[in-house]
Amino acid sequence: MSEISRILVIGALGQIGSELTPALRQRYGADNVVAADIREAKGTPLAEDGPYEICDVTDRTRIDRLITGYKIDCIANMAALLSAVGEKVPQKCWEVNINGLVNTLEAAREHELKQVFCPSSIAVFGPNTPRDSTPQETVLEPTTMYGVTKVSGELLCHYYHLRFGVDARGLRYPGIISSETLPGGGTTDYAVEIFYKAIEDGHYDCFVREDTMLPMMYMPDCIKATMDLLAAPREKLMHRSNYNVAAISFTAGELAAEITKHLPEFTIDYKPDERQAYADSWPRTIDDRIAREEWGWTPAYDLAAMTKDMLEVLTKRQAAGALYAG
Ligand code: NAD
Numbered sequence: 001m002s003e004i005s006r007i008l009v010i011g012a013l014g015q016i017g018s019e020l021t022p023a024l025r026q027r028y029g030a031d032n033v034v035a036a037d038i039r040e041a042k043g044t045p046l047a048e049d050g051p052y053e054i055c056d057v058t059d060r061t062r063i064d065r066l067i068t069g070y071k072i073d074c075i076a077n078m079a080a081l082l083s084a085v086g087e088k089v090p091q092k093c094w095e096v097n098i099n100g101l102v103n104t105l106e107a108a109r110e111h112e113l114k115q116v117f118c119p120s121s122i123a124v125f126g127p128n129t130p131r132d133s134t135p136q137e138t139v140l141e142p143t144t145m146y147g148v149t150k151v152s153g154e155l156l157c158h159y160y161h162l163r164f165g166v167d168a169r170g171l172r173y174p175g176i177i178s179s180e181t182l183p184g185g186g187t188t189d190y191a192v193e194i195f196y197k198a199i200e201d202g203h204y205d206c207f208v209r210e211d212t213m214l215p216m217m218y219m220p221d222c223i224k225a226t227m228d229l230l231a232a233p234r235e236k237l238m239h240r241s242n243y244n245v246a247a248i249s250f251t252a253g254e255l256a257a258e259i260t261k262h263l264p265e266f267t268i269d270y271k272p273d274e275r276q277a278y279a280d281s282w283p284r285t286i287d288d289r290i291a292r293e294e295w296g297w298t299p300a301y302d303l304a305a306m307t308k309d310m311l312e313v314l315t316k317r318q319a320a321g322a323l324y325a326g
């Protein structure tokens with residue numbers, strides 16, 4: 001089957017979608033990548049640099065219209081409620097994450113799309129999963145509704161591929177660290193907030209304990225992993241919808257120490273809240289050998305390189321009076 005050429009990104013205004021969409025536009029052409037979200041985007045680069053449409057992922061008719069109108073052959077479904085927000089409104093989390101995914105898979109089946117991309121997460125794992133070097137194939141018994149939707153999503157993608165031949169692909173992203181768009185309400189958000197607060201206030205009240213270690217990834221690696229999986233030849237993919245991908249694992253204390261190398265006055269207090277329990281149920285480190293073998297995954301950023309880059313970008317933005325501009 002030929003490569004994808006016209007992509008609909010639903011949830012394009014989010015932390016990852018807002019950086020994935022420009023990367024896709026660069027590779028596939030600005031007019032060939034339609035950004036869509038439930039929110040207005042007037043005046044943002046995403047709405048100015050290519051087509052932008054309002055789309056609620058739970059509205060199947062709207063998705064059908066966009067597919068037909070723009071001759072879409074691939075959907076990247078980035079719309080979701082993440083772990084912390086999802087735990088506050090679990091029924092809504094199911095509705096958006098699962099009913100939305102079923103809509104995109106059904107649309108892909110009926111319109112014979114070439115591909116669907118839907119991210120999974122390290123939240124598929126739970127307290128009964130080995131926490132170190134967590135294998136690709138292991139116990140999936142999450143304790144958050146978000147995790148439940150991600151396990152179900154992986155299974156749905158697998159089923160639609162087996163039963164209907166839908167080429168549904170996905171990665172178990174770790175916590176994503178980025179400087180352009182603030183994260184949307186997950187447990188790993190502290191690893192982004194810490195940079196903003198370090199620059200803004202010189203101090204951060206961290207909502208997980210100092211010894212909390214989680215798998216993380218810098219946005220350039222996240223975009224690379226996503227673009228590489230989208231472009232990977234169909235026949236090479238044995239797992240397809242649930243690849244473990246690892247980059248960096250560090251404790252909150254190690255991240256703070258790395259920031260202190262650049263900002264020696266920086267201070268941090270640890271004030272764990274309900275998100276500590278979600279973090280404690282997730283892996284510390286991930287075994288991503290299958291992704292490396294099947295489609296050549298390799299990350300570029302370690303803790304030192306990511307920290308240096310984050311601080312450089314945010315310091316420049318603060319000097320321009322627009323720290324939160326992204
Ligand atoms: P985000 O919360 O930043 O963005 C989600 C976007 O979806 C938002 O722009 C929101 O407006 C939109 N949205 C919400 N409900 C919608 C609806 N009904 N219809 C259309 N759009 C809707 O999330 P993100 O961090 O960009 O995550 C993208 C995907 O990656 C999700 O599937 C998430 O589970 C997964 N993921 C993210 C991380 C991370 O650290 N960011 C880690 C693991 C997995």
Ligand code: AKB
Nearest residue numbers: 082083121186187188
């Ligand atoms: C969250 O913390 O909910 C997300 C994720 C790891 O899926 N960042």
